[in-house]
Amino acid sequence: MAFTVLIVDDSPAMRSFVKRVLDLSGFEVGTYYEAGNGKEALDLLNREWVDVILTDINMPVMNGEEFVHNLTAHESFHSIPVLVVSTDRTEDRVRQMIALGAQGYVKKPFQPEQLREELERVLGVAYAAS
Amino acid sequence: MPRADLQQIFLESASEVLESMFFAGLSEGEDCPQGSGALLSTKLTFHGNPSGRFGIQTAHSTGLVIAASFLGLDETEVTEAQVAEVVCELTNMICGSVLSRVEAGARFELVQPKIDSENTDWRQYDQAVGSTFGLEDGTLTLWMTFEENKPALVAQCQVPLYSQTKADCTTLC
Numbered sequence: 192m193a194f195t196v197l198i199v200d201d202s203p204a205m206r207s208f209v210k211r212v213l214d215l216s217g218f219e220v221g222t223y224y225e226a227g228n229g230k231e232a233l234d235l236l237n238r239e240w241v242d243v244i245l246t247d248i249n250m251p252v253m254n255g256e257e258f259v260h261n262l263t264a265h266e267s268f269h270s271i272p273v274l275v276v277s278t279d280r281t282e283d284r285v286r287q288m289i290a291l292g293a294q295g296y297v298k299k300p301f302q303p304e305q306l307r308e309e310l311e312r313v314l315g316v317a318y319a320a321s
Numbered sequence: 322m323p324r325a326d327l328q329q330i331f332l333e334s335a336s337e338v339l340e341s342m343f344f345a346g347l348s349e350g351e352d353c354p355q356g357s358g359a360l361l362s363t364k365l366t367f368h369g370n371p372s373g374r375f376g377i378q379t380a381h382s383t384g385l386v387i388a389a390s391f392l393g394l395d396e397t398e399v400t401e402a403q404v405a406e407v408v409c410e411l412t413n414m415i416c417g418s419v420l421s422r423v424e425a426g427a428r429f430e431l432v433q434p435k436i437d438s439e440n441t442d443w444r445q446y447d448q449a450v451g452s453t454f455g456l457e458d459g460t461l462t463l464w465m466t467f468e469e470n471k472p473a474l475v476a477q478c479q480v481p482l483y484s485q486t487k488a489d490c491t492t493l494c
Contacts, residue, residue: 204392204406208342211393249431278417281428299414300341 193221194314195239199232199246199258200225200276209245209276209306216307229258236268243314248277248288256291263292272313276306327423331452331463334418339456342414343390347454356380356459361404362437363412367420369429373467375416376434376443377408383459384408409434415463 196213198206206225213220224239226232230253232244244262248255255275262268274295275288285296295313297306332347339345358381366374379387381404388407389396412434420429443449443464451464 202406202410204388204403204410207392249433278414278431279428280417280421281426283426283428300338300418302341 193219194242195222195224196220197224197226197232197235197241197244199227199229199244199250199255201227201247201250203227205247212303212306213310216303218307218310227252229253229255229261232258233261233265233268236262236271241271243310244271244273245276245310246273246293248275248279248284256288259288259291259293274309274313276301327419327450327465328452330419330422331415331465332454334415334422335454335461335463338411338414338418343387343411345387345390345456347456354459356383358382358385360440361408362440363409363434364437364441364443365412365416365434366432367416367429368432369420370424370427371467373465374446375412375419375463375465376437376441377412377415377464378440378443378462379408379456380459383456383461386458387411387456405436409436416465419463419465 198209200206200209210220210223224235224241226235228250229246232246233253246255246258250258253261255277259273259275262271262273269292272295273293274297275285275293276297276299277284278299280298288296295309297309336347339347356379360378361381361384362376362378364374364376366372384404384407385396385399388394388399388404391407391410392399392403413431416431416434417429420427420431443451443462443466446464446466449464449466451462453460453462
């Protein structure tokens, strides 16, 4: 099964890296969407459906915290699993993002297989619950 | 909590970031090539306990190789903007990793790193600590300084993998 993935990060280089790493890991992606911040991501979600969202935290316009909060509060988006990918490695931050509604958290730097495993875990939980 | 030796932390963090995200390793030896082209410098400010500055310096040719590796492109396909962006991302990740080792559990805010077009000499910062490491295609210098009201970190007793410049070492009082 190929998934539709939304990558939210203000760094085009990091978005490109995540795509490449996912492709190299063998994770099946049918379509990638990209957004440079939370607001762009929400605008995109109003037009397109995605299976999973990978998001950074520190972004301009709308950061990851606000983005995840808005997602979980939105009737149409709250069921989309969210994986945070961030340089913030503190347990405090991880707890905060999970409490806001993220289903997973990958700390940068990461090995490609870590990203894939966490994605599969998050998607597995989401599909089991649906 | 006692502070660890900062140069050792630089080594561990740089190794972790470069190997996992940039598919590059740090090399040993005194004769590492320095890379060519202009010096590429970045710096960022971080806020927390402690607050301070962090930056990296490398030759442009080394930055190009790093960017190509990160993006999965041939070096001829990488733009100057991409080199700058990737080197800033490298700065961000190494700094985050260093700070997580310096003060495990503490929250830091990292201001977006920028290219330092003036190539500021990091040694001018009071109690700045730096280390230079060898990469396959050049060298990478990391430096960090903390706000004056915080104790300086011990940066001694560890030999950098490649000693090109002297680290500015201070002793913990």
